[in-house]
Amino acid sequence: MCNRMGEGVGRRVRGVLSEWAIADAGNGGGDIQWCFSQVKGTVEEDVTEDGDSWEYADIISTVEFNQDGELLATGDKGGRVVIFKREPPETKQSLPRRGEYNVYSTFQSHEPEFDYLKSLEIEEKINKIRWLPRQNAAYSLLSTNDKTVKLWKITERDKRPDGFNLKDDEGRIKNPNDITALRVPFFKPTELIVEASPRRVYANAHTYHINSISLNSDHETFLSGDDLRINLWHLEITDRSFNIVDIKPANMEELTEVITAAEFHPSMCNVFVYSSSKGTIRLCDMRQRALCDQHSKMFEEPEDPSNRSFFSEIISSISDVKFSHSGRYLISRDYLSVKVWDLQMDSRPIETYQVHEYLRSKLCSLYENDCIFDKFECAWNGTDSQIMTGSYNNFFRMFDRNTKRDLTLEASRENTKPKCILKPRRVCTGGKRKKDEISVDSLDFNKKILHTAWHPTENIIAVAATNNLYIFQDKDKV
C-alpha cells in the first residue's frame, strides 16, 4: 500500500529516521520496560544543501492519539497537522511487533493572520488537536490555534471513475463524432490518496488566546476555552456559541487570574472542569445554570507555608488538567508536580508526584529565562494506573500509582540502538555526582518535553521533543 501525503512534504518528514527495538521475552517484573520504537523529524545536524535545517515552524506543539490508537496526530508551530497511521506488521517477525506509525496525511490547518484592530499577528501555531469518534470511513478531528477552531475531515480515496463516454482519459471533451460505441463507466483502483478538507470553521468567538478544546461525551458539542472565557459549541453550528464561563472582571486592571485548561468529563456530558493560574480547579455542572461562573466544586490544595516564595503563585499555576478514563479522578500539572484528585474530595489531592523538585531552588533563574512559564502537559495510561509528564533536558517522567515507583527517561537520539531498553536517568541534586547522573546545572532548559500522549489501550507513548516525535513501546508486549 502506497501513501501519498496531502499537501506537500513538510520539513519534518525530510530525513525521517526510523528504527525499532527487538521485543524479547519478558523480565518477570511488574514494571514496564520502555524501548525505543521510532523517531520522526530532522536531526539537528541535518543541514541540507540549501542551508536549511529545522526551523521554528517545525516545533511540535501538540500530540494526540485517536480513540483506538491507530492514528497519531501532531500539530506544529507552522500551523501544520501531520497524522501518522499504524501499519500492521508485515510478518510476525517484523519489527516493531505492533507495527510502525507512518505518515498518513499532512495538511496546513491554520494560516498566520493579522488582527488589524490591534495591529497584532495571530499565530498559526496549533494549540490543541482533539479527535472525534469515528462514525464512518472518514476520520475527523478538531484543531485550534489562538483564535479559530476548525473541524477537519480526513478521507481516503483509492478508486477513481473511468471509462466515460463523453470525456477521454485526460478529461478532455471528446468530439461527439468520434464516439462509436457506448460503454458503462467503472471505478478503477488507484493508489491511495488521503485528503483532508476543512468542514467547519468556528471563528470569531474568542478575544483571548484559546488554550483548550474538549469534545463532549455526547459527541455533538465541544468547548473551547481561552484565558478568560469558555464557550460551548455545537459541531454543526459555526456562527453561534454559548458562553458558559466568563471570569473577565469588569475592570481589567483587577485581573489576577486566568483560565489555563478546560476539559469535559469523559462520560457525564454536563460536567466539565477548568483550571486557573492560581492553582485551582473548578468543576462545573451545566445543568445548574447557563453561565457556570459559580463552580460546583473547587479543588485546591492549601499552600505549604514552609515552601513559600515569591514564585509560589507562578509555580502553582496549573498548566494541564486531564480526567482519568474512568472519570473518577483527574490529574493536574503545575510547574513542579503532578497531583491526582478524587472528584469526590476537593480538599486536597489524593496523590502528589514531584516531577523535578530539584528546580525549586532555581526558581529565580528559571523566572529570569522564562522557563517558569512553560506549560507542561500530563497524560494517563489506558488503565489509569500510570501517569506521564515531561521535564527539561528531554527528560520525561512516569509515575506508577500502584507501586508508587517513578521513572525518568530521556528522549534522545543516543538511545536509538536496536534492542535498546531506555536507561533510567537520574538527576544529581547535590553532593557528589555519581556516574551516569546528571547535575542540575548541566540540564539543558531549551530541550523541554511539553507534549506527550499515551495510547488509549496499549503501552505505546508519543513524546514530542522540540521538532522530533519519539515513539516508545513496552518491551514485553507482543
Place this chain on the structure above:
Amino acid sequence: MLGSERRGTKRKLTTMADDPDDQADRKTPGLPYAAERQSCFRISLVKLQAAQRLIEPSLRRSVLICNTLKHIEDELRAEGNLGLLHSAYAFATGNTPACAPPTPIRQPEPMPLTLNESAAEDIASYIEDLNNDTVQKEERRKTNKLECATVNQSTGSPEETAKDHSPSCMTLTNAQLRIQSSSLGANTVQSDSINLDEIFSDLDNSLYDIDFLTPYTANIKLTPLSEDDVSNSFSSASFATHQVTTNQTCRQTEEWNELDHIMEVLVGM
C-alpha cells in the same frame, strides 16, 4: 558520539550566587532574601517592559508577573522599605542613582525642597501610579500627592491600599514609563503642561476622585515636618500647584510620547 558534541552547547543555569547585579542591595547587604526579592522585582519590571512584540503577549504570563510584583511590593511596603522600592524601579530602568537612597529619583527641581519632602513626593507619586488609572493620574496627583506623603512619613505601616485595589499590569508599566520620563531631567516647557491640561480638560474625574488613603491616615502618627506640609499644602494652593507643575513637567515630557503606547495597551486589554 552525536550527543557528546551537543553537550558542549548546553546552557547552564545562572544561579543566584552568580548574579553580580545586586547593586540595589546596598541597604541590606548580605541578606539573601532581600537580594533575591530585589532581583525578582527588577526582573519583573524588565519583563513587563519588554512585552512589545508583534505577536500578542501571553495574558497568563503578564498576569503572573504582575501578581509577583504586587506580592513583592506589598512585602516591601509592609516592611516600610520604600527606599528599596525606589531603587528597584530606578535600577530596572537603568537610572541608578550614584548615591545611596533615599535620594529622589527625579532630577532636582528648582524648588529648594528638603530631601525628605522631595522623597516623600516621589514616593507619593509612585504609590499613586500604582493605584490610579493611567489617564486620570495627572489630575489625581494634585489631590492625593501630599496625603500619600504623610502616609510614608509615618512610623506605623498603613494598610496597603494596593490590597484593596490591585494595581494592574497597566499601571505598573506606567510607573516605569514615568521613571523613564523623569530621568530626562527638568528640561521642561511650561507650554507642554498647559497643552496636556487642555487635552485632558474634558475628562470627568469626579467618579474617580476617591481618596483611598484618608481612612488609613487618620490613625497614623505624623511627624512634625509632614504635618506642616499637609497644613501648608491645604492652605496655600500656590505652593502645591507650583510643586505639582514642576513635577508634572518633569514627568510628562516623555509621557506624552508614551501616551500612544498606553492607549494601545488599554485598547489591547
